[in-house]
Amino acid sequence: MMLEIRNFSKTYKGGKKAVSNLSLNIEPGDLYGFAGHNGAGKTTTIKAIAGVLDFEEGDILVDGSSILKDPVACKKKLAYIPDNPDLYDYLTGIQYLEFIADIFEIPSSAREARIRRYAEDFELLNDLGDLIGAYSHGMKQKLAIIAALIHEPKLMILDEPFVGLDPKAAKTLKDIFAQLCQNGGAIFFSTHVLDVAEKLCNKIAIIRQGELITAGLMDDIVGDSSLEEVFLELTDHE
Amino acid sequence: MSKLWSLTRLQLLGWFGLNKALHTKIPGQRRKNLFTAVGAIFLILYFTGISYVYSDQVGKAFETVEALPLLPGLMMATASLVTLMTTIYKVNGTLFNFRDYDMIMALPVKTAVVVASRMMALYLLNIGFVLMVMVPAGVVYGLRAQPEPLFYGRFAVSLLMIPFVPIVAATAIGILIHLVSAKFRYKNLLNILLSAAAVLAFMAGSSSFNAEGVNIADITGALTGLINNIYPLAGFYVNGVVLGQTTAFLAYLLLSLGVFAAFAALVGYRFKRIHTRLTAASTRRRFVMGAHPQEGSTPLRAMYARELRRYFASPIYVLNTAFGVILFTAMSVALMFFRPESIGQLLEMPFFADYISRMAPLMASTFMALSSTTACAISLEGKALWIAKSAPVKAMTVFHSKLGVNLTVTLPAVLVNGLLLMGALKTGPADSLLLLTLPAAYAVFMSLAGLVINLRYPFLDWMSETQPVKQSASTLITLLVGMGSVAGPLTLVIKYPQLNAHLVSFGVLMLLIILSAGLYAYLAARGEKLLKSLES
Numbered sequence: 001m002m003l004e005i006r007n008f009s010k011t012y013k014g015g016k017k018a019v020s021n022l023s024l025n026i027e028p029g030d031l032y033g034f035a036g037h038n039g040a041g042k043t044t045t046i047k048a049i050a051g052v053l054d055f056e057e058g059d060i061l062v063d064g065s066s067i068l069k070d071p072v073a074c075k076k077k078l079a080y081i082p083d084n085p086d087l088y089d090y091l092t093g094i095q096y097l098e099f100i101a102d103i104f105e106i107p108s109s110a111r112e113a114r115i116r117r118y119a120e121d122f123e124l125l126n127d128l129g130d131l132i133g134a135y136s137h138g139m140k141q142k143l144a145i146i147a148a149l150i151h152e153p154k155l156m157i158l159d160e161p162f163v164g165l166d167p168k169a170a171k172t173l174k175d176i177f178a179q180l181c182q183n184g185g186a187i188f189f190s191t192h193v194l195d196v197a198e199k200l201c202n203k204i205a206i207i208r209q210g211e212l213i214t215a216g217l218m219d220d221i222v223g224d225s226s227l228e229e230v231f232l233e234l235t236d237h238e
Numbered sequence: 239m240s241k242l243w244s245l246t247r248l249q250l251l252g253w254f255g256l257n258k259a260l261h262t263k264i265p266g267q268r269r270k271n272l273f274t275a276v277g278a279i280f281l282i283l284y285f286t287g288i289s290y291v292y293s294d295q296v297g298k299a300f301e302t303v304e305a306l307p308l309l310p311g312l313m314m315a316t317a318s319l320v321t322l323m324t325t326i327y328k329v330n331g332t333l334f335n336f337r338d339y340d341m342i343m344a345l346p347v348k349t350a351v352v353v354a355s356r357m358m359a360l361y362l363l364n365i366g367f368v369l370m371v372m373v374p375a376g377v378v379y380g381l382r383a384q385p386e387p388l389f390y391g392r393f394a395v396s397l398l399m400i401p402f403v404p405i406v407a408a409t410a411i412g413i414l415i416h417l418v419s420a421k422f423r424y425k426n427l428l429n430i431l432l433s434a435a436a437v438l439a440f441m442a443g444s445s446s447f448n449a450e451g452v453n454i455a456d457i458t459g460a461l462t463g464l465i466n467n468i469y470p471l472a473g474f475y476v477n478g479v480v481l482g483q484t485t486a487f488l489a490y491l492l493l494s495l496g497v498f499a500a501f502a503a504l505v506g507y508r509f510k511r512i513h514t515r516l517t518a519a520s521t522r523r524r525f526v527m528g529a530h531p532q533e534g535s536t537p538l539r540a541m542y543a544r545e546l547r548r549y550f551a552s553p554i555y556v557l558n559t560a561f562g563v564i565l566f567t568a569m570s571v572a573l574m575f576f577r578p579e580s581i582g583q584l585l586e587m588p589f590f591a592d593y594i595s596r597m598a599p600l601m602a603s604t605f606m607a608l609s610s611t612t613a614c615a616i617s618l619e620g621k622a623l624w625i626a627k628s629a630p631v632k633a634m635t636v637f638h639s640k641l642g643v644n645l646t647v648t649l650p651a652v653l654v655n656g657l658l659l660m661g662a663l664k665t666g667p668a669d670s671l672l673l674l675t676l677p678a679a680y681a682v683f684m685s686l687a688g689l690v691i692n693l694r695y696p697f698l699d700w701m702s703e704t705q706p707v708k709q710s711a712s713t714l715i716t717l718l719v720g721m722g723s724v725a726g727p728l729t730l731v732i733k734y735p736q737l738n739a740h741l742v743s744f745g746v747l748m749l750l751i752i753l754s755a756g757l758y759a760y761l762a763a764r765g766e767k768l769l770k771s772l773e774s
Contacts, residue, residue: 013266052627054770071766075630086621088544090551094525102540103629108533116527129525 001061002028002155002186003049008058010044018044019210021058026155026188026203029181033197033218034190035231036207042190043083045207046159049188050080063154076104079148083159083190085140089133093124093143096132097150104151111150118146121172137164145173156180158189162196174200198227208235241347245355249332250362252701253709270695274711277718282370290374297378306383308465310393311476313375314400315469320371321364322404323437327557329412331704332360333505334516338701343510350506357405357502363709364401372397385480392479392487399494403471406501411436413505416516429553434564437557537631541639548618549611549643555618558707559611559644563651566605570655573662597731597739598663599672600724600746602655606680607724609648610688613716615640616772617697617706623772633766641685648681668740676743679750680724686757688716693768723750 003026010019019041026032036042047053049060051071060067062074088096094115101111119125122142132140141164148156156177162170177187177200191197197204198218204227205215213234214221222230251257259271293313300306333356336342342352376393379385415436419428465472471493478487505512535543549555572581573594582590594601619626626636656674659665665673697710707713727746731739 014262050624050628052624052770053773054767072630072632075628080624080628082624084621085624087625088548088622090548091544095547099540099544102535103537103631105537106534111534112528119527125527126524128527 002026002030002063003188004061005045005049006059006061008045008048008055008060010041010048010053010055010057017210019048019207022207022210022212023058024205024212024215026186028154028184028186030186030188030203031177031181031201032186032188033201033204034188034207035192035194035197035204035227036190037235040207040235041210042207043159046080046157046188046190047082049157050078051075052080076151077153078155078157079151079153081144081148081156081158081161083163085144087132087140087144089131092131093128093135096143097128097147100147101150106151114150114152115146118149121176122146122169138166138169141165142169149176153180154185156185156187156189158187160191161189162191162193194227194231198222206231206234242351242355242358245342245347245352246358246362249355249359249701252705270711274695274715277715281714281718282366285370286374289371290378293375293378297382301382306379307480308462308476309379310372310375310480311465311472313371314396314475315465315472317368317371317400318404318469318471319440321368321401322408323440324367325360325364325405325408326412326415326436327433327554328360328363328704328708329409330416330516331554331702331707332356332363333409333412334416334513336702339513339517348506349509350503353506353509354502357409357498357505360405360409361401364405365398368397368400372400379480386482388482389480392482396475396479396487396490399491402494402498406497409501409505413512413516417512420516426551426553430550430556433553433557434561437561438564438568537629538635538638541626541631541635542642545615545639545643546646549647552618552703552707554703554707555611555614558713559609559613560647562605562607562609563647566602566651566655569605570658570662574658578663593732595663597728597743598659598665598669599676599743600728600731600739602652602659602673603677603680603746604724604728606648606652606677607684607720608717609644609681610684610716610720611644611647612640612685612688613692613713614697614706614710615643615689616692616769617700617710617712618703620698620700620706623698627769627772633769634762636769637689637761637765640689644685644688645681648685649678652677652681672740672743672747676747676750679747679754683723683750683754683757684716684720686754686761687719688712690757690760691715691719693765693772696772698772 003024005022005024008019008022009017011017022041022045034042034045044053048055049062049067051067051074055068063077065073065077067074088099091099097115097119098111101115106114115128116125119128122145124139124142124146127135127139132143135143145161161173165173181187201218203216204218204221206213206221218227221227259267259274262268262271293309296312297306297309300309333353336356343349376390376397380390412433415429415432419425419432422428462473462476465476471490474486474490474493477483478485478490569581578591578594616623629636652674656677659673660670663669692712695710695712695715697706697712700706727742731737731742
């Protein structure tokens with residue numbers, strides 16, 4: 001199993017329960033969408049998987065390692081991109097990528113080729129010498145994606161990855177997703193753009209007020225309807 | 239007016255995490271807020287107390303030479319000078335480089351009102367300090383001089399005017415420094431150097447008055463010269479507020495308000511243009527991959543290098559945390575060339591020579607106790623904290639990189655200045671050893687204390703770097719801890735001259751080692767959880 005979420009619950013200080021007893025399995029090759037209204041618990045779940053949010057109940061296993069017991073091993077296998085990636089504005093694009101490459105201990109021999117490849121794919125190569133502070137929102141998003149890819153993760157965890165990307169970059173990202181899944185990796189991403197999820201994902205999970213209301217193969221869940229109709233029906237009427 | 243207040247209020251709510259403190263529902267957070275508030279009140283009372291004692295001493299001295307009316311003038315000049323020096327490096331963050339610039343400028347509000355609200359924030363930041371200096375001075379003057387009742391009215395009105403002109407001067411200097419440095423590639427470094435040079439120049443200029451050779455018969459004239467030397471507008475203040483000359487009083491009020499209003503209007507008129515020039519990032523020519531190949535590095539070295547870049551990328555961060563180091567170096571170099579007695583005279587600290595010979599290690603440590611880059615190092619991660627949290631490294635690696643930067647700033651200064659002081663003061667073996675070890679122990683302790691305090695009191699959703707660096711609970715508490723840790727032993731040695739200063743210093747050294755070990759153990763045990771619990 002690439003990602004195993006076991007009875008995960010998260011209660012914030014002050015008593016607000018964000019996610020309740022969520023269990024989900026993501027297998028190699030899965031492109032898993034995660035949908036829900038604003039405040040449903042998507043970002044909380046994603047942050048917990050990425051190891052940036054502490055939790056007390058349940059466990060999350062990345063390729064067999066527990067994020068609670070061995071966070072460093074888990075983080076080495078995954079890549080996380082938040083919904084609005086704030087980066088270090090005082091670094092240049094290339095300095096940031098070199099920094100991430102150092103943190104992930106990517107050998108010098110491999111990093112240049114990878115940076116070149118992804119920077120060319122996202123048309124950012126010429127701008128890597130500029131300060132990130134001078135980048136547009138979309139350019140920062142692209143840089144965050146390149147940084148997430150250079151250690152060749154097995155699992156990608158993304159929060160609203162298509163927001164801010166131009167159509168070409170969105171297409172490039174979709175191609176990369178497909179490639180990674182073909183190679184035995186897995187993707188888990190949250191989205192509000194349901195038609196993208198429907199076209200792209202083989203599996204979908206829908207969460208409402210912190211509780212998982214359905215999860216499984218896209219075809220089984222959608223059937224003859226559309227994901228949008230199913231989503232609205234499940235989230236509004238259940 | 240309501241728009242001006244709304245925009246000013248928006249900034250005030252961000253100070254020291256005030257709004258969060260008011261609206262939190264978390265019991266633990268409430269306890270923390272209470273602790274911070276108690277600390278802040280203690281700090282205010284402490285400063286006000288010191289200010290009263292200082293005013294009383296100066297008042298007593300002035301009374302003997304029949305120059306008591308100069309006391310409020312001297313304190314007003316001092317408050318103005320400190321306001322000016324501490325505002326220079328706040329200008330960029332408060333006035334121009336704030337994160338919500340786009341949102342604020344898109345509001346249906348005149349640019350002049352936006353500028354006025356930013357300058358009001360600078361005013362409110364300074365008025366508290368002015369009150370702490372001036373109210374005790376007014377009380378001392380009132381008790382000793384028994385002035386006419388009208389004095390109190392003039393004093394109260396003029397009190398509110400004091401920060402205006404220094405803020406205008408500081409803003410003008412700040413803008414000039416930023417505009418000049420913006421033209422260069424290493425603009426942040428140049429900005430830091432020019433700002434530090436400006437502040438040092440004001441300090442040197444204001445203390446250049448030489449008391450030697452003054453005719454005792456004209457001591458009042460000499461003191462007036464001293465005050466005018468510190469701050470020329472003080473003449474109007476003394477004549478108008480203290481001596482009751484209506485023309486001088488009105489001139490002082492009009493000058494203060496007029497200069498402030500005119501400057502706000504002028505900056506408002508050019509605000510967008512200045513903002514664009516100050517914040518525009520230059521783009522380099524087309525990047526060529528492989529033109530500057532870099533060797534790979536370990537995660538810790540990469541984290542440390544990134545942290546060091548972060549430090550030098552922020553002039554307000556550097557100026558606020560390295561000023562102790564700069565002053566320490568200035569003092570050590572000065573002692574190489576001048577006798578301690580002369581420096582004491584220059585600094586208007588008559589006991590300086592006695593203190594420095596008796597307790598040089600403790601005095602040197604004062605500068606280290608006030609220098610902690612770690613007190614806001616976590617806060618400054620801001621919204622980018624997710625990068626450190628999601629990186630495949632242990633929390634201790636992140637902490638080591640932050641501790642490393644503080645020690646990089648402080649330890650070389652300890653070593654170089656320690657050696658300089660040994661030569662200048664011709665210290666014996668015990669003092670020589672303590673001159674190196676005690677400030678170094680303070681540097682280590684303050685690095686760890688600042689980091690732990692910042693982890694407990696983070697301020698991540700800031701709008702301008704000025705907020706975590708200067709207006710956060712974490713920096714306030716760290717300042718309190720630093721001051722307390724050095725003021726305690728210093729007071730002990732000063733109050734009880736029969737005490738062996740070496741023994742006290744050695745005791746403090748041992749205590750600092752134990753406390754530092756405790757703080758490090760705490761970080762190792764709880765750091766991972768604390769870092770993970772931070773929400774940006």
